[in-house]
Amino acid sequence: MITYLLKYYDQMLILLLEHLYLVCLSMIISLLLAIPAGLLIARSKWLSTAALSFFGVVYSIPSLALFSFLLPAFGLGKMTAITVLVIYNQYILVRNTVTGFQSIDASIIEAGYGMGLSNRYMFFKIQLPLALPIILGGIRIATVSTIGIATIAAVIHAGD
Helix, strand or coil: CHHHHHHCHHHHHHHHHHHHHHHHHHHHHHHHHHHHHHHHHCCCHHHHHHHHHHHHHHHCCCHHHHHHHHHHHHCCCHHHHHHHHHHHHHHHHHHHHHHHHHCCCHHHHHHHHHCCCCHHHHHHHHHHHHHHHHHHHHHHHHHHHHHHHHHHHHHHCCCC
8 A cells, every 4th residue: 555655646645635625615615504504593493403304314315325316416526526515514514503502501691681792792702602612513523524425526526
């Protein structure tokens, strides 16, 4: 294996960079979609239950099957891979965002409003810092999951 790496290091480097490109781009898109969605649905218990149930069902679909399912719509290549990776990340990221904000004790929020804090100040100085460890944990889990699923994207020629 070492001799293979030494012989084809240039090709291996290109493949590694393509893999990192898929992972980074899909994580950025996933975060831009999941964090606002998680913030919106965290306010409603019914909506969060429905959304997380839907994302849970989608997450349970095997990745190769989801790649195959989206091939007619997007064809072979990076677009299909990034779409599948973003779809898979939504469950993890939305779940952790919702959990992070719903885990904040209501008495803390009530005390902040009782002290006369604005909604913006409450969000950025109280709620977000309290929810951030759980959200960052979700980002870490989603990144590891994306790295693993992105290797399967080679089957649909995502690195071409």
